[in-house]
Amino acid sequence: MKHGKKTFVIIEAVLGILVILVLGFIIYKQNGHDPETIAVIIPDVDESEWSAFKYGLKMAAREYDADVVIISKDNMETANDEIEIMNQEIAKGADAVIVKPIANRDGQQKLKQLEKSVPIMAVGDTFPEEPSGLHTIEPDHYHMGADLAQKLLENYRGNLIGKKIGIYSQHATSEAVIKRKKGICDTLKGSGAEILWSVSKENDSKEKINLQTQRKVDIVMALDNASFVEAGEAAKDNDLYGAVLYGIGNSTEAVYYLDAGWAQCLVAPDEFDAGYESVAELIKKRHNFFYKMKDRQITYTVLTRENLFSEENRNLLFTISR
Template identity: 45%
Template sequence: MKNGKKSFILIEVILAALVIVLSFVMVRGRSGKDFDKISVIIENSDDNQWSALKYGIKMAAKDQGVEVFFSSTAGDFTAGKLKNTIENELNNGADAIIVQPVSAPGIEKLLKKMEKKIPIMLVENNVEENKDSCVFSVTQADNYAMGIALAEELLKDYSGNIEGKTLGIISKSEHSEAARNRELGFKDGIKRTGARVGWSVSDFSGKEKENFLANQSKVNIVIALDDDSLTTAGEYAASNNFHGAFVYGIGNSTEAIHYLDIGILECLLVPDEFSVGYQSLTEISKRLKCYFYKMQSKMVSYDIIRREELFSKENQEILFTMSQ
């Protein structure tokens, strides 16, 4: 009898604990004030390279029944500015944040501190200060695979033979996980081809953006690893400042499409930014609706676009999301 009574009491305690936990989750989930506002923090938020990503976020927000707000950011996206922006969003009642992290010391520590208060989903880049301990979920394209694919497209145009060719590589930041993996993938893709990387430049901004290429030596091919770099290279090539060098790159803006359309770019890789936006918002919404849900990292696809197929039926959806 005593054992039976103990078992009965134990079951009652467990059930009571479950009721408390479930009540807590239900109250938080049903509250009109809680879990309804998601803030999005991305670099230069008004830049049209984010059009497809924003469109994806808005569509997912509509499907999930949550509100979404895009924080206004402009200029250099420093660690200090990111910290201040996140704190402002928290003070303004954000229940969760989707953020593009900057590559700077202390960012992982900062985000971990913030994540104790609200859910955080990363987009475009992960933080890599300590790969073994990094617990953030991130939605992004396979950057290494895009670098490999860019090398493959280049080799196709030269029938696999680029021996003796000199290449220049441009990326906005050499410190970001995305930039490093894209460059690593590209360099792995041209190993043992006999081609040589003449120069690799990054971290350009402000006045330097207009002049940083002028001091580089002449190359045969220019590889741009992100949208900012690609549009800068496109503008430079349009003025014939590359002296006939061919430009290949990764981008996701209407400017990038424009330079492809007028023949300045040979090949454009476009990451599926719509899916980055849609899936990141969907994941963080699931977390808000269920306290115990563990957000998943998502890898999205990319498309390879050539000028002759730019306006094909297959590419219409890509162009549509980029123009929203």
Template identity: 40%
Template sequence: MKKDKKMFILIEAVLGSLVLVLAFVMLQEKNEKEKQKIAVIIENSDDNQWAGLKYGLKKAAEDRDVELSVTSTGPTLTAKEQEKLIRQEVEGGADAVILQPVVDRDTEKMLQEAERELPVMLIGENPVKRKESTEIPVVRPDNYAMGRKLAEELLKDYNGHLKGKSLGILNREKESEDIKQRKKGFEEGIKGKGAEFVWSYFIAADHEAAEDLEKQPEVDFVIAFDDDSLTAAGNCAASNNLHGALVYGIGHSTEAVYYLDTGAAECLAVPDEFQIGYQSLITLLEQMEQPFKERNSHEISYAVIRRENLFSRENQEILYTMSQ
């Protein structure tokens, strides 16, 4: 009898443990199902220039325990293609989207449709200007200030004047609002300093036209306003195909840093892509938690890096995030 009683108690204990395990598993599954899903749509998503951005997004997702997915995209997107991708993400269960908007005549319509579907956070610049209270929030560096700073660095190297010097301007084929702001800052920064703008050249997103860069007239400086253009110019300079022109520009990839390190570029303004990724996700989640709160945009810092301070302590963190 005692033996039967012990067996009964043992069986009850085992069953009780199984119930607890099952309850724990069900709770975990429930929690996983309830995780918010955030989709990220950027052009050329597998390109290494986005390493810092994606690392920041990943860290923010871990800190806030949300599910993050970066949509696979090619080097070019249209607004209609972005709209289609957003719909696909909504159908796949996305609760919100972080979007790098393309430059397109249909961009405003695409953003209006996206806002009807789910909360939206922009990175880069907002190409659609509305009243400040109704603008979609955006996380970006101060693009005008970066362009202006690049002009200051160039002037510093030549005692504040560029009389008799010539420049070539290099940027992406589609001039996004952030590139326009960078150019504006640079051009206003060297206004009246004697420099002559000789040419402007556009790099396709897939770099197909980069080999024609060497055919441009000789200039003293090539100024590149985005990572694709900077790496194209650096590659051309490294092959001695820029006729001795010095490269100053804006970039945020390990390839851009490589060209700086090897002397193919003189000066690099580097937006903190890690913070852009991290802040965009955190801000989006805060706005989802408090939908009636005023929507705020954020400006992120940038660094100016030269070969001599490339591996300084203050630049270590930004270089580390690029390589993740």
């Protein structure tokens, strides 16, 4: 019996040493000097709304000694397209992935499966309410919408009786847009305003939507950068028929329409921080096997013509213009 017990103890000790050696090898590999390669998969990479985000990626890559490879595909329309591109980049040697997800439940599950291969950070949009298990970096969409509506109320001294509002966005099914719209509607309850229409350029009916064909309103609220820029151009061309513009955006074009007086308020999320923190979280995970990645909530700023070029907003404008 003593001999058997002794043998058992020896086997346990050997297995314990093997486990320690394996973990040590993993940690050694992750703390090596070769730069980590991070694949960043986003649409329309040349669009200026991604300028601050890309600048954040660049600064974090420099600080953490990482190689950031940005991939953009114009024809990336479905979750399957997105997963296919991610698989290609992982096969090429990507150590981690940052992605602006095409947010639906099917894509969400596929991303979670893929995360078993490499760490993944989702940016730019949210998933449906139930927990996805994926890590995200995004602003508080609900409160962005609420603060936009609050600024509208302030400018009208709380009295919107008889005012008609139109809400415009790019994607009807975006969870970010849904939450922003809810923030607006909840804040405007009891204000006397009437939301006459709420339309999205891309919707399930495939119907082509444009602002010029909508019923006349007093106020247009644009819920994303592309919608804000389109509405700003329409206001400049007098195609909003006198409606004033409030919205959410983060590009040089959006800032221009605010500065020129074609818009009254712009809520701008800090996309530089989103880019920087997404790289930082992934590198921490790659360098420490036991590190638990965290969701990050980025800040946003309510901009008007009065505070646009203030000292406190200088850094925000600098990163947007990069």
